[in-house]
Amino acid sequence: MQDLFSIEGKKAVVTGGTRGIGYMIAEGLLKAGAEVFISSRKADSCEQAARELGRFGLVHAFARDLSQESECRLLMEDIAEHTDTIDILVNNAGATWGAPLEEYPESGWDRVMDLNVKGVFNMTRFLRPMLDRAAAPGDPSRVINISSIDATMVPLFPAFAYSASKAAVNHLTVHLAAELAPTILVNAIAPGPFHTKMMDAILTEHGEEIRAMTRVGRTGEPDDIAGAVIFLASRAATYVTGAVLPVDGGLSTTGPAH
Ligand SMILES: NC(=O)c1ccc[n+]([C@@H]2O[C@H](COP(=O)([O-])OP(=O)(O)OC[C@H]3O[C@@H](n4cnc5c(N)ncnc54)[C@H](OP(=O)(O)O)[C@@H]3O)[C@@H](O)[C@H]2O)c1
Numbered sequence: 001m002q003d004l005f006s007i008e009g010k011k012a013v014v015t016g017g018t019r020g021i022g023y024m025i026a027e028g029l030l031k032a033g034a035e036v037f038i039s040s041r042k043a044d045s046c047e048q049a050a051r052e053l054g055r056f057g058l059v060h061a062f063a064r065d066l067s068q069e070s071e072c073r074l075l076m077e078d079i080a081e082h083t084d085t086i087d088i089l090v091n092n093a094g095a096t097w098g099a100p101l102e103e104y105p106e107s108g109w110d111r112v113m114d115l116n117v118k119g120v121f122n123m124t125r126f127l128r129p130m131l132d133r134a135a136a137p138g139d140p141s142r143v144i145n146i147s148s149i150d151a152t153m154v155p156l157f158p159a160f161a162y163s164a165s166k167a168a169v170n171h172l173t174v175h176l177a178a179e180l181a182p183t184i185l186v187n188a189i190a191p192g193p194f195h196t197k198m199m200d201a202i203l204t205e206h207g208e209e210i211r212a213m214t215r216v217g218r219t220g221e222p223d224d225i226a227g228a229v230i231f232l233a234s235r236a237a238t239y240v241t242g243a244v245l246p247v248d249g250g251l252s253t254t255g256p257a258h
Contacts, residue, residue, distance in 0.1 A: 016093030028226020192248025
């Protein structure tokens, strides 16, 4: 059974792996024996995260802005200097923007859609040749998109572009799953609330209310997200593609607890 869930020796890319959910995923993959390539926009964040994560295994980090197609291509080239094959791509880097309806800026839409939707598409197509090469009979390569429960629920806050972008990620997941099967399996994870920089202000102010909305009465922990990614990346999930897995303490599936 351990072999069924093993990702030992696999090569994984985690975009936005320098903090938050991406860091949690990178740490989990490293502890499970994978070699990990992380990225974010800031070179100093990349260096620091690579240093810290280096305690758990082999890490490479590259500073690229994945909201631009040209930088997605450059990240692929950075990775290609180290390897010909990638087994697991975790499209995690994401951004949000909140503003009242009347004031919602076009720049907010561009920032969110360029990274959350186009970035996922571009990274997947640019890494496709490496993912194809890593695929083995009975063990296809994997793309795991980090969506959000906000794709299917109305968010508590006016993040109009964000919720729309994550609904787009869910459908892009299905479309890519159809396109890339059987060599590459494509699934998404829809996290509920995790305490990261993106959620810091909201959870600091409304933490109690938000925790009470989940059926398990808490926010997500690193093992919650790492465990879901490791399952989807392992041989145990070779019959799963085009799925969106909520990792949210039941928030989106059972409705708010009362
Ligand atoms: N936290 C939650 O409760 C929650 C819930 C549902 C879904 N999610 C999703 O989970 C993912 C991670 O969120 P998080 O909460 O961990 O957010 P976070 O703490 O803000 O981390 C975002 C990561 O993405 C990187 N990033 C941001 N803009 C980028 C760009 N243009 N190009 C490349 N990298 C970029 C950031 O580094 P730099 O700033 O250095 O670029 C950072 O490493 C996102 O897709 C988010 O939508 C989060």
